[in-house]
Amino acid sequence: MKREQVVFILGGGILEDDGVWRTTNFTEAGDAFGALGDRLRVEAAAILYKANPGNTLLVPSGSKGQLKDHPTAPTVATVIAGELQELGVPIEAILLDEASSNSYQQLCTLKQMAVANNWQDIRVLTNQWHIMRVDTMVGITDFLKSFFEEKSVTFIAAEAVLLEVGNTKWKKLIDDAYASDGMRKREEKEAQGIYDLLAGTYILQ
Numbered sequence: 001m002k003r004e005q006v007v008f009i010l011g012g013g014i015l016e017d018d019g020v021w022r023t024t025n026f027t028e029a030g031d032a033f034g035a036l037g038d039r040l041r042v043e044a045a046a047i048l049y050k051a052n053p054g055n056t057l058l059v060p061s062g063s064k065g066q067l068k069d070h071p072t073a074p075t076v077a078t079v080i081a082g083e084l085q086e087l088g089v090p091i092e093a094i095l096l097d098e099a100s101s102n103s104y105q106q107l108c109t110l111k112q113m114a115v116a117n118n119w120q121d122i123r124v125l126t127n128q129w130h131i132m133r134v135d136t137m138v139g140i141t142d143f144l145k146s147f148f149e150e151k152s153v154t155f156i157a158a159e160a161v162l163l164e165v166g167n168t169k170w171k172k173l174i175d176d177a178y179a180s181d182g183m184r185k186r187e188e189k190e191a192q193g194i195y196d197l198l199a200g201t202y203i204l205q
Helices: 041-050 076-086 104-119 128-140 142-151 158-165 169-178 179-198
Strands: 005-009 014-017 020-023 054-061 121-126 152-157
Touching: 005 014, 005 104, 014 054, 014 142, 014 179, 020 041, 020 076, 020 169, 041 076, 041 158, 054 076, 076 104, 076 142, 104 121, 104 128, 104 142, 121 158, 121 179, 128 142, 128 158, 152 158
Parallel strands: 005 054, 005 121, 121 152
Antiparallel strands: 014 020
16 A cells, blocks of 8 residues: 555544435534534545545544444544545545544544655645644644654645635635634634644643
8 A cells, every 4th residue: 555645634524414424514513613614625635636546545534533422423534435435536545544533633643654654745634724723733742743844744725625626616615614604613713722722721632
């Protein structure tokens, strides 16, 4: 499974829709903190794979997370992997992280997997609203900061990938989402999280 480029997909929320588990859209509840729009991460990851299929490995991340007590819920990573395959990504181009239950754990697992597999070209894919908080996590955590700097790990916004495609559908969807009251509330929570991280009151575990 050795490939030159690795796209590590931070996991978000999932919901059950007529017996089928899937990632969420901006118009849906997402997780306990509001709308996620993490379906965009799946769509963007598939685009990144198809741009360089022979050398790209996609790594969906996420355990059950907030659904840990749900008896039939799958892991977030499994759901993302299934959706990637529906979009044409072959299973051999997907490696799962089903152990990490939050963003910090996912970043730590990325480091462990990168070291174990000698990954060099690493990109971390998430939503635009999420990037500043996870980047702050990296910046205040010495062992993550040194890893990101050594490997030149970069964050990629799913929204930016989709807008580069030039599909007017994505532009309207993204513009509407980021103009919504729900997204403003989400961004307020993210800003508070960044403040708490910098103040040392955010518990990383």
